[in-house]
Amino acid sequence: MSAPHDQMMRFRLTDQYQQLKSALHRHLISLIEDRNLEIDLWEPLRVERFVSEQVKLYVMQQRLPVNQRETEALATDARDELMGYGPIQGLVDDDSVNDIVVNGPNKVFIERAGKLSVAPVRFVNDAHVLRVIQRILAPIGRRVDESTPMVDARLADGSRVNAIVPPIALDGPCLSIRKFRRQPLTGADLVKSDTLSQAELDYLHERVRKRANLIIVGGTGSGKTTFLNLLSRWIPVTERVITVEDAAELRLEHDHVVRLETRPPNLEGQRAVTARDLVRNALRMRPDRIIVGEVRGDEVMDMLQAMNTGHDGSMTTLHANAPKEAVHRLELLAGFAGYAGSEANFRAQVASAVNLFVHVSRLVTGARKVMSITEVYSDGTEALLLRDLFRYDIDTEQHLDLRAAT
Ligand SMILES: Nc1ncnc2c1ncn2[C@@H]1O[C@H](COP(=O)(O)OP(=O)(O)OP(=O)(O)O)[C@@H](O)[C@H]1O
Ligand SMILES: [Mg+2]
Numbered sequence: 136m137s138a139p140h141d142q143m144m145r146f147r148l149t150d151q152y153q154q155l156k157s158a159l160h161r162h163l164i165s166l167i168e169d170r171n172l173e174i175d176l177w178e179p180l181r182v183e184r185f186v187s188e189q190v191k192l193y194v195m196q197q198r199l200p201v202n203q204r205e206t207e208a209l210a211t212d213a214r215d216e217l218m219g220y221g222p223i224q225g226l227v228d229d230d231s232v233n234d235i236v237v238n239g240p241n242k243v244f245i246e247r248a249g250k251l252s253v254a255p256v257r258f259v260n261d262a263h264v265l266r267v268i269q270r271i272l273a274p275i276g277r278r279v280d281e282s283t284p285m286v287d288a289r290l291a292d293g294s295r296v297n298a299i300v301p302p303i304a305l306d307g308p309c310l311s312i313r314k315f316r317r318q319p320l321t322g323a324d325l326v327k328s329d330t331l332s333q334a335e336l337d338y339l340h341e342r343v344r345k346r347a348n349l350i351i352v353g354g355t356g357s358g359k360t361t362f363l364n365l366l367s368r369w370i371p372v373t374e375r376v377i378t379v380e381d382a383a384e385l386r387l388e389h390d391h392v393v394r395l396e397t398r399p400p401n402l403e404g405q406r407a408v409t410a411r412d413l414v415r416n417a418l419r420m421r422p423d424r425i426i427v428g429e430v431r432g433d434e435v436m437d438m439l440q441a442m443n444t445g446h447d448g449s450m451t452t453l454h455a456n457a458p459k460e461a462v463h464r465l466e467l468l469a470g471f472a473g474y475a476g477s478e479a480n481f482r483a484q485v486a487s488a489v490n491l492f493v494h495v496s497r498l499v500t501g502a503r504k505v506m507s508i509t510e511v512y513s514d515g516t517e518a519l520l521l522r523d524l525f526r527y528d529i530d531t532e533q534h535l536d537l538r539a540a541t
Contacts, residue, residue: 143208144255155199157259159209160216162193174217186214221267222256227312234356237310240264246356249501261307268298268310279308282402289382289396290315319368319386320361330358330495331505332534335525338508339493343369346424346448348488352461353495358503359452360384360428362495366450367426374448377417379410380428393420410434411472414441427451433472435465442488458492458509458521482518486511492521498529505534 146152166189167174174182190210194201201209215224226235226245234246240258244251258264265279272278272286279286284303288296293315300308322336331339342349343366351366353359364385370376375391383396395417400407410427411434417425418441425441427434429452442449455461465485466478474481494506508525526535 143204146205147208147212148255148257153257153259155201156209156212156216159190159193159213163189163213163217179218182218183214186210186217220271221263222258223254223267223312226254226256227314230317233314233316235310235312235314237264237308239307239309249497249503251501264308264310265300268300268308271296271310271312272298287382287399289384293384293386295382295384319364322365325365328502329534330503332525332536334536335505335508335534338524339366340369342491343448343450344371347490348442348447348449349491349493350430350450350461350489351452351493351495352455352458353452354454354456354497357497358495359454362493362505363426363428363450363452366493370424370448374423375421376424376426377420377422378426378428379413379417379434381410382428384428385426391423393417393422411437414438417441418446422446424448424450429454430465430468432468435468436472436474439465439484439488443484456496458494458507458511461492461494462519462521479518483513486513486519491524 163186166172174185177185187210190213191206193199194206194209211225212222215221220227223235223237223243226232226243232245232247235254236244236246237258238244240260240263243254243256243258245254258267269278271290272288275288275290277286277288279298279300281302284300286296286298290296295313295315297311298308322340325331326333326336349366351359351362367376367378367385367387370387370389372389373391374389375393376387376389377393377395378385378387379395379397381397383394385394395413397410397413398406398408410430410432414425414427414434414437418437423446425438425446426449427438430438431454438449438451453461453464455464462482462485466481469481489511492507492509492511494509495503496506497503504527505525506527507523510522510524512520512522514520524536524538526537527533528535
């Protein structure tokens with residue numbers, strides 16, 4: 136970053152600048168109201184010109200001690216404030232940023248190339264954060280307030296947004312945006328960034344085409360959905376695929392794809408459509424394969440059943456930090472779903488339903504790795520056994536191919 140750029144960034148964070156910005160914002164709003172301007176119907180360029188002119192005028196009239204660069208910054212921010220996502224508009228536009236997290240007016244973080252850092256922007260106060268949240272949600276017909284303090288949604292551009300506000304969020308409104316990647320990561324990208332080896336990629340490709348049932352396991356933000364997307368795109372286009380997601384993120388280019396999305400309950404707590412409803416319905420739609428974005432509730436039994444009853448090649452993700460843990464998590468979810476059989480029976484069911492676990496992880500360095508590709512099987516005595524076919528060795532930073540060893 137150049138020195139003037141740094142200075143500019145620091146200036147933007149000062150209270151003086153924030154006060155100036157809100158005064159300017161109020162000025163513009165009253166101007167727009169006085170003149171009855173319908174600027175939300177204007178072309179972006181026209182808005183930009185209008186704001187830029189008005190800001191220059193305002194700076195002159197008020198004899199503000201700001202230079203030309205600062206005036207330009209004010210104009211950009213004023214425009215974003217009127218039209219866009221306010222202080223985070225620049226981050227939304229920056230393709231190198233993949234996640235934006237707002238934990239309050241002065242705590243904005245971004246993730247870039249796997250690294251989380253403080254973003255050089257801030258909001259005026261809680262009300263400001265809330266206003267921007269509402270503006271993001273309005274076009275998709277959603278809003279947050281005391282009675283609906285949590286929203287998880289997908290924007291028109293495919294980005295995923297989560298907002299949570301008081302009284303549930305104790306320290307003020309919070310916003311998380313996981314940006315939609317215009318170009319999904321390809322297998323070649325992931326090999327290049329050493330997320331996995333070429334041998335692993337080839338192996339997974341082969342197994343997906345041959346209709347292995349697989350579960351991608353990993354922690355929050357480890358790359359599960361990214362991986363599921365990659366694997367699903369290898370499904371031959373002649374096959375009929377049904378996807379079930381809470382907020383549709385997968386992007387398949389199949390003719391025979393039917394995308395289903397769950398629906399949260401309405402204000403009376405009714406009319407929810409759950410993942411379980413959708414998986415059951417999907418089974419009646421003659422799918423070749425079913426892809427469930429994430430198994431996290433009582434749909435687990437239906438999904439395992441689907442995998443066990445001729446829908447080979449089905450895939451999902453699961454929140455767990457290792458394949459072994461994934462088995463426990465499946466047991467736990469099955470318990471919640473009312474499964475009353477024995478543990479051995481359940482494990483046998485998992486072993487016959489699932490062929491592979493793919494464990495993905497985000498290392499402390501920020502790098503994403505396929506930690507293991509693990510086969511799930513049964514030898515007749517043990518109901519369920521796990522065997523790593525590939526494993527990432529953190530010490531040597533090598534993706535080991537263990538197939539010959541087993
Ligand atoms: N191998 C990778 N290389 C670079 N960036 C990646 C990789 N995998 C994922 N990402 C990026 O990391 C972010 C999180 O990825 P993703 O949504 O796939 O994670 P997740 O495990 O599904 O998260 P969650 O637990 O929130 O559902 C995304 O912005 C994605 O673009
Ligand atoms: Mg995900």
